[in-house]
Amino acid sequence: MTSAPPAGADADGWVRTARNGAVLTVTLDRADQLNAQTPATWAALRAVGESLDDAVRVVVVRGAGRSFSAGLDRTLFSVEPGVAGGLGELAALPAEQTQDRIRGYQAGFRWLRSPGIVSVAAVQGHAIGAGAQLALACDLRVLADDAQLRLPEAGLGLVPDLTGTSTLVELVGYSRAVELCLTGRAMGADEAVATGLATVAVPAGQLDGTVDDLVAALLTPDAGAARETLALLRSAVRNGPEEQDAAERAAQVRRLAALAGR
Structure with missing residues (x-):
C-alpha cells in the first residue's frame, strides 16, 4: 500500500489518497471542520482524477471523522469580492470567466x-451541498445509518452546480429530485436506500467493513468485462433502445475477440 501524507493546508485541499493494488481511496481530511470544502479541495480532487492510471479499478471516497462533508466552507459564502474563492469573487467576474471557473x-x-473505474462513496453523518454532490458523483453509495444528505442551495439563492443534478434525477426521478432540491430537506439513510440513491445502509460501526466487502466483490469480474459492462450501463441512461442494442452488440464482439485471444 502507498499513501500520501494528510494535507494540512488549504493549498492542498485537505485531500489525501492511499493506493492498495487496484483500489484508490480518496479521503477528505478536515475532520475538525466536518470536511468543509473549498476551491482548493476541488482542485485537489481534479488532480487525483488526472493522475489515474489504467490499473485502478475501484475508487473509494471517504470523509475523515464523524461527517462525510458538511459542504462549502462557510467563509466562502461571503459576497465580498475580496474573499478568494468566495461567492462574491465569482459574482464579480465576467460571466464567461465564472463559467470557466465552475467548469474547473x-x-x-x-x-x-471515468471509463474503467467504479467509484464508491462511504458516507457517514452530514453530506450537505457540495458533500452530497460528491457522494452523488460516485457510482455507488454506502451509507451509515446516521447519514443525512441535503441539497440546500436553492434556499441560499444558488443552484447545485457540482454535477449533482443529472445524477440525482437518474437515481430518484424528476419529481423526487424537485422536492429534495427546492425544499432542501434532509434525506436519511433508510429513505436513500428505498429511493435507489444508496446501495445499502448499515450501522456506523459496520461502514468500513461493508465498503471493503463491496470493493472485493467489484474486483471479482474480469477487468475488461467489468469496464465494458459499466460503459453499457452508463450509456443506457441516454441511449435509445436501438442505439443501446447496437452498443451491446459491439461490446460483446470485443469481449469475444478478447476471449479468443485476438
Whole structure:
C-alpha cells in the first residue's frame, strides 16, 4: 500500500489518497471542520482524477471523522469580492470567466464516472451541498445509518452546480429530485436506500467493513468485462433502445475477440 501524507493546508485541499493494488481511496481530511470544502479541495480532487492510471479499478471516497462533508466552507459564502474563492469573487467576474471557473470545479467531481473505474462513496453523518454532490458523483453509495444528505442551495439563492443534478434525477426521478432540491430537506439513510440513491445502509460501526466487502466483490469480474459492462450501463441512461442494442452488440464482439485471444 502507498499513501500520501494528510494535507494540512488549504493549498492542498485537505485531500489525501492511499493506493492498495487496484483500489484508490480518496479521503477528505478536515475532520475538525466536518470536511468543509473549498476551491482548493476541488482542485485537489481534479488532480487525483488526472493522475489515474489504467490499473485502478475501484475508487473509494471517504470523509475523515464523524461527517462525510458538511459542504462549502462557510467563509466562502461571503459576497465580498475580496474573499478568494468566495461567492462574491465569482459574482464579480465576467460571466464567461465564472463559467470557466465552475467548469474547473466540476472536473473535480465528474472524473468519478471515468471509463474503467467504479467509484464508491462511504458516507457517514452530514453530506450537505457540495458533500452530497460528491457522494452523488460516485457510482455507488454506502451509507451509515446516521447519514443525512441535503441539497440546500436553492434556499441560499444558488443552484447545485457540482454535477449533482443529472445524477440525482437518474437515481430518484424528476419529481423526487424537485422536492429534495427546492425544499432542501434532509434525506436519511433508510429513505436513500428505498429511493435507489444508496446501495445499502448499515450501522456506523459496520461502514468500513461493508465498503471493503463491496470493493472485493467489484474486483471479482474480469477487468475488461467489468469496464465494458459499466460503459453499457452508463450509456443506457441516454441511449435509445436501438442505439443501446447496437452498443451491446459491439461490446460483446470485443469481449469475444478478447476471449479468443485476438
